[in-house]
Amino acid sequence: MLLMLDLNDPRPLHEQVTAAIRRAIAGGEVAPGDRLPPARDLAGALGVNANTVLRSLRALRDEGLLEFRRGRGVSVLRRPDPREALRDRARGLLEEAAKYGLGPDEVADLIKELS
Amino acid sequence: MNMPRPPSSPAPRGLFTAVAVAWTLLVAATLVALPLALADRLPDPVASHWGPSGEPDGSLPLVASAAVPLAVWVVAAAGGLAAALRRRAFPRAAIRARAAAVLGWGGVFTVGLQIISLGANLDRARWQDASGIGPPLVVVIVLSLAAGALAALAARRGGDDTPPPEAEPPVRPEIGLDPGRRPVWVSSVSAPVLLALGCVMAAAGVLLFAGTLAGQTRRPVEVGLVLAFAGLVVIALSTVSVQAGPEGLRIGFGPLRWPARRVPLDRIERAWVEERSPLDVGGWGYRGLPGRATIMIRGGECLVVAYRSGGRLAISVDDAATGAALLNALLATARP
Structure with missing residues (x-):
């Protein structure tokens, strides 16, 4: 499973990990029915604490993307x-826009101009 | 000696298979025919096991003395042949040589054992009177090893039907790397059978060790310790985690992912995927010498990395194509 951790993401670490796993699922890295690697392996590869990964996995379970099964992993x-x-990326875009003093309406206009 | 002979025809595989099957049947027939032909000159039961002193210390009914070696041979030889045929592995000379070595060695060894154990029983009234088998056993071991080596040499001739591709291109298209994102690939592979086996071995070793310390058995202390250690090694090779990232490759052994082996990215030349089976590399576990090793947990797709120093390391792991593609992408960015 290929994960991309965003290095410029200002959000807390567990939210970055959540976003990375969600992106991997959205991108088809793991299909419905597939098992995720053990949390300890994910933590080791991402260079974060195993509890951080577990927190992310629980968040994704609460979103309904993951299922925890006893003895069979996640x-x-x-x-x-x-x-x-897209919500995550839109939020990031809005935050970035706010740094330049642009509000949601202006961002929406920008998007409409582009499309 | 009737060994699997190599063909000089352009398709060595067909003749090899025919000779290998004939050899398997011939050995099987000999194993059954010997005790049957000598039945009226043998005691029943016959001595079937000899202690370290050279005296017989175990016996089997005559029928079982024919059936047990036969079953061992048929399961080993026919099982190995069937696996290789199903995988269409015999076009490759190296695999033919390995199969021939095992068939040649195994056939001569089982028949040799049968001959010397029946010979020791020949014309004795009771199995306890059977003679020792020490010196002939050495001869059988040497002969069988020689037969295996000869068979391997013979089967290697004829070369590969089609040369195996030196490097198969990754199945997965190139991975685009974003400098603002840290890419990591996480995968693992496990063999539950090995894990169970390792646990049983380790537990038995610890029990034996404790039993020896408590004076329950007279076995030397080392037996328990060695068994427990072997169990730990089997557990360590029952599951492996493989991770790739900007730092390189990391392989963690066992359920604890420790010990681990790291291969820094700058030591890697390139990566690709190969299909390998335990038959190709000589079994399960850590196979081969450092520099050409395969970590074989299950047959199938393997991630192979070539070192810049010329060596190679292969690991059987799921989703190997992604790992290979990521390593290649990282290498391409590291040295444009």
Whole structure:
């Protein structure tokens, strides 16, 4: 499973990890029914604490993307719907826009101009 | 000696398979025919096991003395042949040589054992009177090893039907790397059978060790310790985690992912995927010498990395194509 951790993400670490795993599921790195690598392996690879990964996995379970099964680890239940997948990036865009003093309406205009 | 002979025809695989099957059947027939032909000159039961002193210390009914070696041979030889045929592995000379070595050695060894154990029983009234088998056993061991080596040499001739590709291109398209993102690939592979086996061995070793300390058995202390250690080694090779990232490759052994082996990115030349089976590399576990090793947990796709120093390391792992593609992408960015 290929994960991309965003190095410029200002959010707390567990949210970055959540976003990385969600992106991997959305991108088809793991399909519904597949098992995720053990949390300890994910933590080792991402260079974070195992509890951080467990927190992310629980968050994704609460979103309904993952399923925890006793003795069988964590498996993917479904892909995030497109709105969910884009929500993170839209939030990032709005935060970035706020740094330049642009509000949501102006960002929306910008998007409409582009499309 | 009737050994699997190599063909000089352009398709060595067909003849090899025919000779190997014939050899398997011939050995099987000999194993059954010997005790049957000598039945009226043998005691029943016959001595079937000899202690370190050279005296017989175990016996089997005559029928079992024919059936047990036969079963061992048929399961080993036919099982190995069937696995290789199903995988269409015999076009490769190296695999033919290995199969021939095992068949040649195994056939001569089982038949040799049968001959010397029946010979020791020949014309004796009771199995306890059977003679020792020490010196002939050495001869059988030497002969069988020689037979294996000869068979391997013979089967290697004829070369590969089709030369195996030196490097298969990764199945996965190139991975685009974003400098603002840290890419990591996480995968693992496990063999539950090995884990169970390792646990049983370790537990038995610890029990034996404790039993020896408590004076319950007269076995030397080392037996328990060695068994427990072997169990730990099997557990360590029952599951492996493989991770790739900007630092390189990390392989963690066992359920604790420790010990671990790291291969820094700058030592890697490139990575690709190969299909390998335990038959190709000589079994499960850590196979081969450092520089050409395979960590074989299960047959199938393996991640192979070539070192810049010329060596190679292969690990059987799921999703190896992604790992190989990521390593290649990281290498391409590291040295444009």
